[in-house]
Amino acid sequence: METFTRPGALYEQIKQQIIREIDAGRLKPDDKVPSETRLAKEFRASRMTANRALKELAEDGRIIRIQGVGTFVARPKPDAALLEIKSIAREIADWGGIHSCEVLVLAKEKLSLNIGAKMGLTPGREVFHSILLHKDSGAVIQYSERYVNPGVAPHYLEQDYTQITPSDYLLGVAPVQEAEHVIEAVRCPSHVQKYLKTAPGEPCLCLTRRTWSFDQVATFSTMISPGSRYKLKGKFNRG
Amino acid sequence: METFTRPGALYEQIKQQIIREIDAGRLKPDDKVPSETRLAKEFRASRMTANRALKELAEDGRIIRIQGVGTFVARPKPDAALLEIKSIAREIADWGGIHSCEVLVLAKEKLSLNIGAKMGLTPGREVFHSILLHKDSGAVIQYSERYVNPGVAPHYLEQDYTQITPSDYLLGVAPVQEAEHVIEAVRCPSHVQKYLKTAPGEPCLCLTRRTWSFDQVATFSTMISPGSRYKLKGKFNRG
DNA sequence: GGCTACTACTTGTCTATACAAGTATAGATA
DNA sequence: TATCTATACTTGTATAGACAAGTAGTAGCC
Incomplete structure (x- = not known):
């Protein structure tokens, strides 16, 4: 269950951007998602904020995170x-x-x-x-x-x-x-x-x-x- | 689906303690759960760590958080x-x-x-x-x-x-x-x-x-x- | 009584930083 | 060749502090 998402929240913007990239096909399954550090720089956010965005996307099953390796677009689950x-x-x-x-x-x-x-x-x-x-x-x-x-x-x-x-x-x-x-x-x-x-x-x-x-x-x-x-x-x- | 939980993680300990309190009946449905600040002090952790514990418990549906009011034990599901x-x-x-x-x-x-x-x-x-x-x-x-x-x-x-x-x-x-x-x-x-x-x-x-x-x-x-x-x-x- | 302002407390978001831990790669070594 | 090692990069966890936003209660005012 999701807590309220304040629409303007920065971590939410990061989430949305990544979701857009995936949905638009610019990020395909197994593609590498920008790292936390990269996203933080890009959005002028702290790494923790990027971390939150990625963590929540991972919980939603949209991406997969591997410590030491990186973050990747999840294969669409057979729903x-x-x-x-x-x-x-x-x-x-x-x-x-x-x-x-x-x-x-x-x-x-x-x-x-x-x-x-x-x-x-x-x-x-x-x-x-x-x-x-x-x-x-x-x-x-x-x-x-x-x-x-x-x-x-x-x-x-x-x-x-x-x-x-x-x-x-x-x-x-x-x-x-x-x-x-x-x-x-x-x-x-x-x-x-x-x-x-x-x-x-x-x-x-x-x-x-x-x-x-x-x-x-x-x-x-x-x-x-x-x-x-x-x-x-x-x-x-x-x- | 959860990412791996490093067993010793502090936020995990906080989660476990609250779960124990609930399961043991010391915290009953609708009871107030200690606030982030309180938990942080109790565990000598930072507020963010307590926050993470409570946020994840809320995602799991064990507790309910209301901004400005507090955190409460969720009513148990039928099963x-x-x-x-x-x-x-x-x-x-x-x-x-x-x-x-x-x-x-x-x-x-x-x-x-x-x-x-x-x-x-x-x-x-x-x-x-x-x-x-x-x-x-x-x-x-x-x-x-x-x-x-x-x-x-x-x-x-x-x-x-x-x-x-x-x-x-x-x-x-x-x-x-x-x-x-x-x-x-x-x-x-x-x-x-x-x-x-x-x-x-x-x-x-x-x-x-x-x-x-x-x-x-x-x-x-x-x-x-x-x-x-x-x-x-x-x-x-x-x- | 009914209203407002203020206060205390709570959760929500965010930052800048730090260290731990896992992985991959290049280069040096045996 | 095979193996170890240093290094760079990644995610995972944690901190201390800050401000925003929402709620409940209290005191004071009309």
Whole structure:
């Protein structure tokens, strides 16, 4: 997770320049990135500032640093995984959105509880909260709970989620820059069990997603579905 | 991903102490963590060193920092065992790269059973079969079983899968054109349970994958992992 | 009461410097 | 030729100090 980036920060400018060089192709994978000393001189910064820029880029996986040798542009990681996971996530998240699927809104409210911590917000700040049930042919197939940063989607609560899915709405108003998906198999939590009508301890798929927009946590959502399967088939787009 | 941490580093000692305090319960969620200045004094370090420790802990999500206010213990994630195993993600993406994982080959054989049906092969045709266990720090974290079309990878059985992952090998010899992933939460099957050492009925993540190559089913694989978390975080399409 | 100004404290950024530690290369040596 | 060595360059860690920026509380003022 990133701390706020003051846009004018010098180390940030250095980062941006290097990212630009990489994205523009002027710095190709395995190319050598200017050393800390060089960057410091170029930007009239101290070496520590250049160091911070490079260190953060390394954490982001854009470059690779080898002590005694230098800094090099990282080979683009095969993020097919990311795409696949995202697709699966989307499958799960949007399941039923397309197929005539009934949506029940259980909650739509403004909270000021301490969920803020999970979202990286100031504790005690207000947070939007919603709970939805997705039904398909009478059976509840998904329980989804969302916490939304009001700063990112001020009108989140005013939407009619029987018409548009929260994911769709949020994607429209808040350009997601970063996302984290956690997929896990869990025993159905008791507060969800009564809706899903599963047996106690029944395996459920739990997808937790956090998204960032403008360096803020935008949403924090949990989707729980009974252990049924989520299938994804498609062309393999690598490279 | 962390760079190597020189074990004796001072900022690392500060990190460890705070982690210990949190893990031991002496610092509870939302508790205030000593300020940079305080830590610096306590460890006879400079403020920058304390700063580095706190900044990295914040990146790891253990603490939350608020400018002008202070540093606070983050609320624990639902699953405290933050192993952050990425095996499934890695499987999907064939992040062949570096594994710290030990691999046990349980089976590597030629079968002629009727699994062919699932693969869309002529019944009775021969099929390669392998079972692997992935261990990490002593614990089995994944059971994976594969059926491979001999026509697509004739030398599948001759590989040393403690050296190269089946995914890596298969991708090298058989260009995958299409893939289907099914992800589901299941009760741990009994024949797998003895390896994973899970409780009976423990939720497990099950990933089933079929791949096609040259219009033939190339592989059919099942990967089962105890319900721990599979996390994937990354940027959205940023080039 | 309600407002402002001030203060104390916190984190965020930055500098200039220092030494440690890892690597590569050229040159000297055996 | 093969090996050691000095050197230059790199990143890693650490320091002491500085100012900026954000927050909370307090005191004083209207």
